[in-house]
Amino acid sequence: MPPKSGFSRARNVDYDDDDIYDDEDEYYEEGEGGDGMTEDDKEQMRLGTTRVREGLGEMSGFTSDEQIQEALWHYYYDVDKSVVYLKNKLGTTESVEEKPKKEKTTSRFDQAASVADQKAPATTGKQIYAQYSCSGESAYLVTQRPLPPMSMPTSDTTDDFFWDVPWGQVPSDRLGVITTHASPYKGGLLGGSSKLAALAAKRRKEREEAEAAASKASSDADAAIAMLDKLTVRSKDNVPSSLGLNEQRPARSRYPVRKRSPSRSPPQEAPREAIEEPEAPQPAIINELPAQRATASMFASTLCGDCSSATSAQSAPALQAFPAPYAKYKDYDSAAAFATPSPDDIVRAAQAKGAGGGRRSTPKKKKAHTENLARSVEKLVVHDEPKIRSKNLNVVAEYEKSDLKRIANFVVVGHVDHGKSTLMGRLLYDLKVIDQRSIDKLRKEAETIGKSSFALAWVMDETNEERSRGVTVDIATNYFETEKSRFTILDAPGHKDFIPNMISGSSQADFPVLVIDASTNSFEAGLKGQTKEHILIARSMGMQHIIVAVNKMDTVSWSKARFDDISKRMTAFLTESSFLPSRITFIPLAGLTGENVVKKVENSAAHWYTGETLLEALERIELPQRNLQKALRLSVADVFRGDLRSPLSISGRIDSGTVQVGDVILALPAKQTATIKMIEVQDAPADWAVAGQIPTLHLTDIDPVHLQQGDIVCVPSAPVKLVKAFTSKLLAFQHVLPEPVEVFRSTLNSPGAIRTLSARLNKFTGEVVKKKPRVIKPGEVARVVVQLERELPIEEGMRVVLREGAGRWGRADGACCVSVDCRYERLL
Numbered sequence: 001m002p003p004k005s006g007f008s009r010a011r012n013v014d015y016d017d018d019d020i021y022d023d024e025d026e027y028y029e030e031g032e033g034g035d036g037m038t039e040d041d042k043e044q045m046r047l048g049t050t051r052v053r054e055g056l057g058e059m060s061g062f063t064s065d066e067q068i069q070e071a072l073w074h075y076y077y078d079v080d081k082s083v084v085y086l087k088n089k090l091g092t093t094e095s096v097e098e099k100p101k102k103e104k105t106t107s108r109f110d111q112a113a114s115v116a117d118q119k120a121p122a123t124t125g126k127q128i129y130a131q132y133s134c135s136g137e138s139a140y141l142v143t144q145r146p147l148p149p150m151s152m153p154t155s156d157t158t159d160d161f162f163w164d165v166p167w168g169q170v171p172s173d174r175l176g177v178i179t180t181h182a183s184p185y186k187g188g189l190l191g192g193s194s195k196l197a198a199l200a201a202k203r204r205k206e207r208e209e210a211e212a213a214a215s216k217a218s219s220d221a222d223a224a225i226a227m228l229d230k231l232t233v234r235s236k237d238n239v240p241s242s243l244g245l246n247e248q249r250p251a252r253s254r255y256p257v258r259k260r261s262p263s264r265s266p267p268q269e270a271p272r273e274a275i276e277e278p279e280a281p282q283p284a285i286i287n288e289l290p291a292q293r294a295t296a297s298m299f300a301s302t303l304c305g306d307c308s309s310a311t312s313a314q315s316a317p318a319l320q321a322f323p324a325p326y327a328k329y330k331d332y333d334s335a336a337a338f339a340t341p342s343p344d345d346i347v348r349a350a351q352a353k354g355a356g357g358g359r360r361s362t363p364k365k366k367k368a369h370t371e372n373l374a375r376s377v378e379k380l381v382v383h384d385e386p387k388i389r390s391k392n393l394n395v396v397a398e399y400e401k402s403d404l405k406r407i408a409n410f411v412v413v414g415h416v417d418h419g420k421s422t423l424m425g426r427l428l429y430d431l432k433v434i435d436q437r438s439i440d441k442l443r444k445e446a447e448t449i450g451k452s453s454f455a456l457a458w459v460m461d462e463t464n465e466e467r468s469r470g471v472t473v474d475i476a477t478n479y480f481e482t483e484k485s486r487f488t489i490l491d492a493p494g495h496k497d498f499i500p501n502m503i504s505g506s507s508q509a510d511f512p513v514l515v516i517d518a519s520t521n522s523f524e525a526g527l528k529g530q531t532k533e534h535i536l537i538a539r540s541m542g543m544q545h546i547i548v549a550v551n552k553m554d555t556v557s558w559s560k561a562r563f564d565d566i567s568k569r570m571t572a573f574l575t576e577s578s579f580l581p582s583r584i585t586f587i588p589l590a591g592l593t594g595e596n597v598v599k600k601v602e603n604s605a606a607h608w609y610t611g612e613t614l615l616e617a618l619e620r621i622e623l624p625q626r627n628l629q630k631a632l633r634l635s636v637a638d639v640f641r642g643d644l645r646s647p648l649s650i651s652g653r654i655d656s657g658t659v660q661v662g663d664v665i666l667a668l669p670a671k672q673t674a675t676i677k678m679i680e681v682q683d684a685p686a687d688w689a690v691a692g693q694i695p696t697l698h699l700t701d702i703d704p705v706h707l708q709q710g711d712i713v714c715v716p717s718a719p720v721k722l723v724k725a726f727t728s729k730l731l732a733f734q735h736v737l738p739e740p741v742e743v744f745r746s747t748l749n750s751p752g753a754i755r756t757l758s759a760r761l762n763k764f765t766g767e768v769v770k771k772k773p774r775v776i777k778p779g780e781v782a783r784v785v786v787q788l789e790r791e792l793p794i795e796e797g798m799r800v801v802l803r804e805g806a807g808r809w810g811r812a813d814g815a816c817c818v819s820v821d822c823r824y825e826r827l828l
């Protein structure tokens with residue numbers, strides 16, 4: 001049988017007696033066998049019987065023990081009262097068998113009066129016995145004398161007894177005396193039922209027993225309190241919580257608390273952590289707990305262990321810190337919570353062991369296997385780019401032994417709308433580089449927007465802007481091949497707004513093809529516009545040979561006079577620009593019709609011309625010497641930030657040196673290195689490229705931000721120096737003064753100024769004619785000092801272009817620039 005819970009035990013202790021027994025009869029019958037007599041009662045009854053017989057004297061022989069005991073029981077062992085009762089009873093006619101209980105219906109006062117009437121003569125009055133209960137004492141009113149004879153008929157009522165006595169004037173012989181003495185019935189009932197007295201005694205006894213039981217329960221409760229205290233969570237002030245489980249949270253602070261860094265911890269969280277600090281157990285508090293808690297239940301004992309054997313003072317502090325249900329895990333350490341395998345781990349390990357067919361691997365082997373695996377994983381590092389391996393080719397030897405055709409790059413220059421793009425489209429079309437279907441498609445597309453005459457031009461002008469506007473914007477590159485040469489076409493824009501692009505194209509060319517519109521007034525307009533400027537730029541780039549294509553001859557009916565006039569005027573200008581007459585080629589042609597482009601003109605009006613076609617002139621033109629043995633110098637004409645396969649690519653002509661796949665290059669002025677991953681020459685993959693070619697280099701190991709158009713690419717071992725000032729020999733195309741200029745190194749440029757005119761030189765011998773001249777006239781050669789605002793990669797032998805300040809840029813007279821043939825004698 002499980003022990004009584006503390007709760008039920010407390011309930012029994014606190015029950016009130018009156019709440020249990022409301023009916024005295026039930027209590028009486030539940031007494032000792034139903035007779036209500038205890039051993040004490042029987043003893044008192046025996047002694048009382050003896051004493052009553054002594055009090056009855058000679059009347060004792062007429063009285064049975066049963067009557068005596070009945071009287072004693074009735075008067076609660078009062079011997080005197082019992083004797084009086086029995087004497088009165090024996091003196092009356094009333095049967096002694098009459099039970100005193102029936103007299104309850106008659107008042108005590110009437111009984112006394114009745115007895116007096118029976119014992120005294122009616123004329124002597126009545127002796128009255130009255131009994132009052134007054135604070136535990138008995139008072140008797142006794143008449144001293146017999147009552148006088150009554151004239152009135154006697155009556156048993158008190159009204160008859162005092163009928164002749166005036167109110168308030170009672171005769172002295174009828175006055176009684178009240179005497180008091182201590183009642184022999186301490187705590188008993190007076191004149192009442194002896195059963196009630198017995199009931200009172202029973203209740204006193206039960207109360208005493210209940211108090212004794214409560215005392216015992218109190219001692220049991222102490223043990224219960226001790227156990228409950230172990231489960232009690234204290235507040236910071238060590239006051240036992242009255243809320244029980246609701247206040248157990250602070251006890252969790254016993255577990256390791258992860259502290260936040262002060263910088264990241266919100267200010268308001270600091271007090272919280274202070275609250276969570278574990279509280280030192282206070283055993284003294286436990287002893288002060290009220291004894292109002294029951295002992296631990298079976299459930300609590302199961303969770304918390306057997307605490308009954310430990311004293312509260314000893315065990316409570318240790319358990320105090322661990323709220324249920326974790327109290328049993330006194331040594332719990334969350335930091336090492338997973339240091340040992342969990343029950344699930346053990347089960348899984350056993351299952352794995354069984355599934356492994358009994359094969360065992362020792363921990364040592366497992367550890368070695370794990371380490372090997374870790375090392376293998378470390379080796380599996382994925383690099384962003386595969387390591388580029390160079391074939392270490394002798395590129396010069398490879399070039400010489402190759403049957404590579406002559407490499408020729410030319411830039412198509414001239415005034416806007418003079419027919420440059422159309423001429424190149426016709427060239428490509430006649431050379432079958434562009435097929436008929438593509439031309440038909442372009443022609444149809446051009447017709448839709450009313451520009452059918454531009455169909456051939458669209459072979460080169462591929463962007464929507466260029467096609468819609470009918471104007472070339474950027475350099476268009478294309479390739480064609482002849483029997484002896486591989487050409488790269490650099491179609492430059494003729495509009496003045498795109499001069500920088502024209503310079504970029506010119507920087508990659510070996511020679512220019514100048515296109516002049518032979519139509520009436522167009523040639524003249526071009527001379528005032530970009531025709532002369534383009535010539536000067538091309539010459540400034542070091543180009544010495546030039547082909548002049550007198551275009552649109554169909555518009556002038558192949559007029560020889562017109563052709564001769566143009567040739568004469570242009571020869572004069574070109575020679576002024578330092579082109580030797582022997583290096584100037586004039587070809588009358590019509591790009592739109594293709595006459596004298598690839599095929600000789602068949603028009604009878606052109607019978608007077610027996611010279612070369614454009615293609616023949618291209619094949620014959622002399623190309624500059626290639627410097628393959630010198631250090632790498634490449635002018636970056638374009639930068640492509642392409643696809644995933646080729647995130648960064650550059651293109652430009654190699655001025656000197658060679659490159660091959662795997663080479664590390666240096667980009668200036670960023671001073672950043674890169675690795676050549678792939679090379680393409682004229683849209684075909686190649687292992688190398690040499691001076692004179694315009695390859696596309698696909699790079700890696702460099703951020704695209706470090707490369708831009710106009711940069712110089714060189715080898716890290718022989719970099720180009722970055723300078724902010726240099727001395728140059730220049731050829732003046734107009735008056736030159738110390739003045740602000742824009743300095744171009746290819747398309748890379750910087751603001752600067754001609755700081756000093758050092759000397760005027762002999763145009764052919766280079767000797768000093770005059771030191772520190774005030775001005776340099778057009779056509780004269782001089783030595784000047786140029787200052788730059790920012791560094792540019794410039795070295796001896798390079799060519800730069802000095803143009804007048806931006807305010808005078810692009811003047812319509814075509815003489816707006818100072819184009820300088822810069823041969824650097826020395827750097828500052």
Ligand SMILES: Nc1nc2c(ncn2[C@@H]2O[C@H](COP(=O)(O)OP(=O)(O)OP(=O)(O)O)[C@@H](O)[C@H]2O)c(=O)[nH]1
Nearest residue numbers: 416417418419420421422453471472494590591592
């Ligand atoms: N009649 C005639 N028209 C030509 C000839 N060549 C070109 N054209 C026309 O001249 C116009 C301009 O031709 P383009 O090739 O665009 O001229 P462009 O020099 O390339 O122009 P930009 O590049 O913008 O400077 C077009 O309408 C052509 O059809 C030609 O030989 N004869």
